[in-house]
Amino acid sequence: MSRLRAAQHPSLCLREAASPGVAVLSRMPPTGQATPGRRMTFLAPCLSPDELCQGTVDGIIGSFPATRPGPPHTMLRSLSLRSRLILAFFVAVVLPSGLLLWGGFVAFREVVVVTGSAGPWGQVAESGILLLEELEREDPRPNVLEQLAERHRSELSESVRFSRIYALLGERVLFLLPLAALALLLLAAAVAFWLANAFSRRISHPVESLVGWTERVGRGEPLPTPTPEEESGAPEFRKLRQALRRMEGELVEARKEAVERARMRSWTEMARRLAHDLKNPLTPMTMAARAAARARDPAASAAGSILLEEIQRLDEMARSLADFARAPEGPTSRVELGELLEGLARRMGQDPTPLEVHLPPEPVMVDGHLLVLERVVRNLVVNAQEAVLEGQMGRSVTAGVPDPVEVHLTREAGHAVIRVLDRGPGLPAGNRDRIWDPEFTTRRKGTGLGLPLVRQAVKFHGGQVTALDREGGGTEFRIQLPLATSPSTPAPETP
Structure with a gap:
């Protein structure tokens, strides 16, 4: 086995070493390049004293300085897009053009040779043969000799004329034809290079941009x-850019949602x-505060009353924190929002600020927790009523009935929409996005x-809530909840 492997590589000399399981592999310099002291010897592991693994031989051969180039397909993979296009255009344009020019040159030369060797020169030879045959006869005929000589003379003059023409073609046209072929070949190569360069720029630039x-x-x-360049490019690249822009938007939204979820988890744990x-x-x-409030000492009683008010405020804050940290429990039920x-x-009709509710004629059903949804609307209504009173104080309005808080219930594209509108001072300027943060509040007694x-x-009910500036002043809070899907539920109206 070892001799066979060595025979496949003539520049190797393989022999067994003294140690079992090891072979000595020596590399001989190539023929004609023998230099003293250049023999390189390696030890290679063997499966047996007489067998050397082919992979070991190939690995050692590959480690020598005299390495063979890789296969063509690996070399092509290492080429850039521009080099591949130039090579493709060269193969597709230059080589066929060169072959056609070379074939045309050979064909033209053969035509000249063939046509030059026949025609008038063949007729001259034929008339000359006839003339000689007549002279060789025992009794030549004078009239025939004279006719043959005249014919031979005319054809000979014609052949001289044709020979001069073909000599001119051979000296000039056949000399200029290779130069013309070379010029056309260079022109085809230049056109191929220009086209490849233009196509590669048109393709590689969008790819690099992407x-x-x-x-x-x-x-x-x-x-x-x-940019206008994006719209005027290839449709495939335009679709890729549009897909990347959509992906960027989705990633931005996903990052925002991830940050929001992380913030809410931290706030929930803290709450x-x-x-x-x-x-x-x-x-x-x-x-202790109740005991102090029942004291006979007026100062202690007043202090106890103040403590009870603050304790009640702390208790309300503790309940709000507990509600914020606790998700709604239990199964959902069918809730009629009207x-x-x-x-x-x-x-809430006895509050200082009037409340107007506008309902549709048909019932609006959603799946959810009744107490949670009621608390949601109550919080928004209370905020709206306080905003109306705050707006009146800012406008120095001390008399008259405050502007009512309006609550509208509608259906829109498979969703129930609750809108709470007020005529207060509106959303805080510069802090529109912060109103949903637990630590943010603009009121002195608010918990945020x-x-x-x-x-x-x-969000727990699968909806969304947004805050907008109301036309004419004030704020509009918009709650959107999915309608309940049930055979008993009336079909939602399209806006």
């Missing part, structure tokens, strides 16, 4: 603004701990948890 876009998306950087820490001391504090809003209007509770509860 690669840069993917790197920007990976780093979280915004993509460049659209749970704060609610627990607040509730523990509230009971003894309440008992009845919910009517009951809320009856209970009302709107975050609303948003969390609405």
